[in-house]
Amino acid sequence: MSLFGIQVSVMVHVLFGVLGILLAVALLVYILNLNEKNIPRIRSLSLYTAVSICLSYVIGGWWYVVYYASERDIIRAGPWKWAHTFFMEYKEHLFFALLFLSILLPIIAYRNDLMVPENRRLLLIVTLLVVVIGLAMDGSGALISRGVVVGYMGR
Amino acid sequence: MTSTTLDKTTIGFGLSAAVMSILNTLLVIFKELTPPFKAGMASAMGHHWTTHGVAVIVLFIVLGFILSGAVKPESWSGSRLGQTIAGSVILSAAALAAFYLLH
Numbered sequence: 037m038s039l040f041g042i043q044v045s046v047m048v049h050v051l052f053g054v055l056g057i058l059l060a061v062a063l064l065v066y067i068l069n070l071n072e073k074n075i076p077r078i079r080s081l082s083l084y085t086a087v088s089i090c091l092s093y094v095i096g097g098w099w100y101v102v103y104y105a106s107e108r109d110i111i112r113a114g115p116w117k118w119a120h121t122f123f124m125e126y127k128e129h130l131f132f133a134l135l136f137l138s139i140l141l142p143i144i145a146y147r148n149d150l151m152v153p154e155n156r157r158l159l160l161i162v163t164l165l166v167v168v169i170g171l172a173m174d175g176s177g178a179l180i181s182r183g184v185v186v187g188y189m190g191r
Numbered sequence: 192m193t194s195t196t197l198d199k200t201t202i203g204f205g206l207s208a209a210v211m212s213i214l215n216t217l218l219v220i221f222k223e224l225t226p227p228f229k230a231g232m233a234s235a236m237g238h239h240w241t242t243h244g245v246a247v248i249v250l251f252i253v254l255g256f257i258l259s260g261a262v263k264p265e266s267w268s269g270s271r272l273g274q275t276i277a278g279s280v281i282l283s284a285a286a287l288a289a290f291y292l293l294h
Binding site for chain 2: 097101122125128129130132135136139144147148149152154155156157158159160165
């Protein structure tokens with residue numbers, strides 16, 4: 037793949053990740069303002085969040101396995117080696133928890149009566165976790181990208 | 192008072208997410224501390240992370256279906272399941288961070 041294509045694929049990974057976070061925040065707002073009329077939208081948003089996070093995982097995972105090694109070497113040779121040794125290692129493994137939780141969202145939303153306060157609370161907790169872990173993934177990704185830049189600057 | 196309104200699939204996959212978050216962290220720690228095992232994972236599917244991902248996702252799905260058939264819905268309220276999932280995810284995230292800080 038061309039250099040342009042490789043960079044675009046990383047950006048598409050980020051795009052779906054950020055979209056997933058935004059959808060989860062929107063879902064959070066609807067859950068906090070739950071009524072009978074909102075339930076179809078809550079169900080749709082839970083599904084869109086899961087799809088977006090799954091797409092981010094597949095695209096980002098493919099890029100990581102195929103193309104990340106050269107960037108890793110640049111980061112590790114630079115002054116911000118912790119961008120890889122901590123943040124990338126943390127991100128690539130904590131992402132699985134985010135994946136499980138995002139898949140769980142539509143299962144909760146479609147298969148339960150959300151007007152029951154206990155069920156609403158479960159969906160709220162899982163959505164909150166998706167938002168918080170999603171933001172942690174996004175911040176880690178930003179630091180990893182800067183780690184590459186700092187690595188190049190130090191050459 | 193325990194609510195009986197959660198369906199079994201939700202409980203099964205919720206518990207699977209909780210269990211797999213912990214197992215995911217344990218697998219990370221084990222493979223990082225056992226280089227031959229990590230090398231075996233890498234040779235299995237070309238990259239240790241690919242093998243790791245396939246293993247935890249397949250286990251999440253299989254465990255989800257098994258637990259869906261095994262759980263008693265009356266034992267799990269939404270709050271209890273939510274607290275179990277949150278506790279497990281926070282614990283596994285903290286353990287993963289601590290491991291990579293110290294490793």
